[in-house]
Amino acid sequence: MIRTRSFVALSLAALLVSGQVLADTVKEIRIAVPDISAGPTPSGAGIVDVLRDRQTLEKEFEKDGITIRWDFFKGAGPAINEALANGQEDFAYLGDFPAIIGKAGGLDTRLLSAVARNVKLYLAVQPGSGITSFETLKGKRVAIFRGTATQLSFASALAHQGLKESDFKVINLDYNAANAALAAKQIDATWSGAGVLALKARGLAELPLTTVDLGGAGSMQAVLLGRGAFVDEHPELVARLIKAQQPAIAWLRNDAHKQDYIDLVSRLASYPPAILTADAADQSLNTIFAPQLDASFIDNLQHSVDLALDAKLIRKGFDVKTWAEPRFIDAALTAAPHTADTATQTPQASR
Template identity: 75%
Template sequence: MKHPLPRLFRLASLTLALLGASAAALADNVHEIRIAVPDISAGTTPSGAGIVDVLRDRQSLEKEFAADGIQVRWNFFKGAGPAINEALANGQVDFAYLGDLPAIVGKANGLDTRLLSATARDVKEYLAVVPGSGIDSLESLKGKRVGLFRGTATQLSFDAAVASRGLKESDYKVVNLDFNAGNAALAAKQIDATWAGAGLIGLQSKGLAELPLNTQTLGAGGIQSVLLGNGAFVDQHPDIVARLIKAQQPAVTWLRDEAHKQAYVDLVARLSSYPAALLASDAAGQPYTKIFAPQLDADFIGKLQTSTDLALQARLIRKGFDVSKWADSRFLDAALQDKEAASNQASR
């Protein structure tokens, strides 16, 4: 008679394996997708501008995952990039829409993130100065007090702009101020200038600032924006990542259509509480087809590499890295191929 213990051991091992498989299945069951965005709003409702506001307005991601009972939670951070990097480090978010510097800083500091998509290219930044100051160039600004939101893409934009004129951040008396504080300080003439985005046009319209130059007129300092995925989430849930990237593309297509430019301006104005005329002024002369191209192409990767190298040179990071190895384009490539195939099929 065979001893029953080996059979019992086999049954026990099988039971444990099944239990382990069930636990793994439960672990893989996503109930919520957490997305982080810097909040650019000047009012009570949050805004991330760009593709973020279009996605939220159209409920694109919510509709994609509704049938699975998966909630999409948008987390807006007034602390911008540095606060989002902290949330990524603590495993509190799964995706992040970020400007180039905080994305680069996180990667350089060891955060396991994946570069999934471009979300904006060469976003315009402005120099605002006290009216009547006579400051009309980065050279004449040298030695003056400049409000700058350190740790954000705006800081890297400023560094790139001054570097294009053979200068560096240390040539200025930089005061670390967030965007609202920078605006207030300039209006009160507590600083000589500030460097930021389209919100500065509002100060100009009130006679509280002059805008002698911007990154477009300089030909340097434009901000690149990206969609990052938390590395652990990407590895564990590649199907969710693929669906999110695919669901994003119709909104990208809508945004890149010049016929929708005014509708987009009105949308961001409503969410951000910035005047539509201000946003329209900023949008003038900027081709949305180019700005909001999602591809991780050689041009975009090259710009991010240049930004990374500049961040290292300016000692904003301690260690550089190869941006091409950071990029994980398989999800975007698949989504764009599916879109092209669908378009070809529709045209037949």
């Protein structure tokens, strides 16, 4: 009887351990992305669209029975932060400001790599309005998508001109709603990305100012975040994911592939190719999509944190260096320095 009870006890313990192992086994990696698409198919632009088109991450993890789930959020950064807080996502490709908001608010995330840097934004105004600068826009209605990188970009651009958000009548609208409102003359201006070039092409907007005109002030950054618990529990999966995406990043950073990249994003995001071509004309993809967490990128993020705190957009600042976890991207770049030579696969959109 004692032997039987011991056997049952051991069997039960083994079952509990086995069940714990099964519970800890990752069957799905969940990745959150703001949806910038103007059409029926989602798009995150940048490396997200290249990775999805190539099925890069799916191929990396399929041998382990792990699926990749891409979740696109029209609610952008605020909705993604909520999903991360609820443990519903494992990674997020995200603009700098929502990433900063989450960290400042106590969300346990790890800064894993740069995704984009020095992204250009535009001031779009009603045609014939006579608005040529932020100074001439003072007191007028400006649409900003609050909680997104665009809001912090706007604050940075204004600070460069000695202005602040309270100098304007700011209205919270997402990008598509802001474009529609500007076209309908319900607002005087919006501060946004390349989507406003479509309004200009139709004679519905003028673009008197960009971040380039401001010497880069207000340009936008984007990052790859990992949920803290996932990074701590599965560092090997984090390492594999970051290493697996390097050939796609190397392809994207080759300016010879700029037109192929434009065609890809145009197809997925339903943006006219001419609009994306105009936006990218004076920009280097090699510079924009550099993934390193280098001193320049960290310093820019720290400036953004300090600016957000000064503008009362966050309640608590923090040291970006303690947030950054560069070991994964550093290892990936050291292990695969040849990726630029092997990353010649062309996206499906241009085949």
